[in-house]
Amino acid sequence: MTGQLALKFPLTSDATFGNYIGHAASKIRTIKTLAYLWGPTQSGRSHLLQALCHEANDNKRSAIYLESLWEYEAELFNGLESMSVIAVDDIDTVIGASDWELALFHLINAVSDKQGLLVVSAKVPANQLAVDLNDLRSRLSSAVAVHTDWLSDQEKLQALQKRAKFRGFTLDDDVGHFLLDRVPRNMGSLMEVLGRIELETLNQQRKATIPLVKRMLGL
Numbered sequence: 132m133t134g135q136l137a138l139k140f141p142l143t144s145d146a147t148f149g150n151y152i153g154h155a156a157s158k159i160r161t162i163k164t165l166a167y168l169w170g171p172t173q174s175g176r177s178h179l180l181q182a183l184c185h186e187a188n189d190n191k192r193s194a195i196y197l198e199s200l201w202e203y204e205a206e207l208f209n210g211l212e213s214m215s216v217i218a219v220d221d222i223d224t225v226i227g228a229s230d231w232e233l234a235l236f237h238l239i240n241a242v243s244d245k246q247g248l249l250v251v252s253a254k255v256p257a258n259q260l261a262v263d264l265n266d267l268r269s270r271l272s273s274a275v276a277v278h279t280d281w282l283s284d285q286e287k288l289q290a291l292q293k294r295a296k297f298r299g300f301t302l303d304d305d306v307g308h309f310l311l312d313r314v315p316r317n318m319g320s321l322m323e324v325l326g327r328i329e330l331e332t333l334n335q336q337r338k339a340t341i342p343l344v345k346r347m348l349g350l
Contacts, residue, residue, distance in 0.1 A: 140196050145297045146181035152290040155179060155279045159250065160186070162275050165239060168252040170279030173317040176252040179279065180218035183250060187216040194218070200225045205234035212241035216248045223253040226260050236267040284311055287318065291325055295339070298329050302339055309341050313348065324348075 148156050153175055159166060160183075168176050180196055187194035194216035197207065201224050211217050217238070225231035235251075242249040253260060257276065262268040282290060288307040295302035302325070314324050328339050331347050 140198060142181045142184055142196055143178075145294055146178045147185050147297075148182045150290070150293045150297055151175065151178055151182055152282060152286045152293065153279060155277050156182065159183065159277045162250070162277070163248060164243065164246075165270070165274040166248075166250040166277055167257050167271055167274035168250055168277045168279065169254065169256050170252075171254060171281065173319055174279040174281050175318070176279050177220055179277075180220055180250060180252060183216055183218055183248075192216060196220070200231070205230040208234045208238040211238060212245045212247060214247065217242060217250070219249070219251045221253065222251045223255065223260060226253075226262055229263065232262060232264040232267050236264055236270060239267075239270045282318070284316070287311060287316065287321060290318065291321060294322065294325060295329070298325075300329060300332050300339060302328075306339050306341055306344060309344060313350065 148160070155168070155170075155175070156179060159168065159179055168179060170176055177198065184194035184196045192215040193213070195211065195214050196218045198220040200207065200219070200221065205225075205228070219235075222235065225235075239249060251271070251274075257268075257271040257274065260268070260271065262271065288304070288311065291307050291310065292302045310321060310324060314320055327347060328344060331337075331343060332339050335343070337343060
């Protein structure tokens, strides 16, 4: 069952610790039990959760990353405690639903009994989640909290360059700064454009330059 679930929730190949910029990675890699990862949208939470799973897989440990919980039933959590690492994104989207809250509470207890690692994420701190189930609120509040935040422009440039290198091409500083000046500065938009640049450089067998990016963006 867990193997089939993993196929439904594939990991993004370049969402690794090696491609992550920020301080949260060093903290989350030391946690062995229950962690609560929180921060605004586009602050790298999903990247970190998937990086944990990549690292577990690299070390021959079972791992699963779950997202878009609202598209499924709470039974999704059944049996997951057999995995070494369970990463659950955006739990705030199902908090308030009694079946999901109870399922998450049971999962936390089951993973603890198995001495596995469970990391959940949300946009707000645990004490700001509107949790109805008191026992679940207590469990989440006692988890190790890890905070992520938006990157500075310089950190965004570093993240873009790391991701470009992973994909096999070079993003020079001038091209990176050009992107930051012309593209919405959230990481989702920047990474989407980076993917388009990768395809352009492959198709044209040319390096990434400002003229190439201008033509691609229609500027």
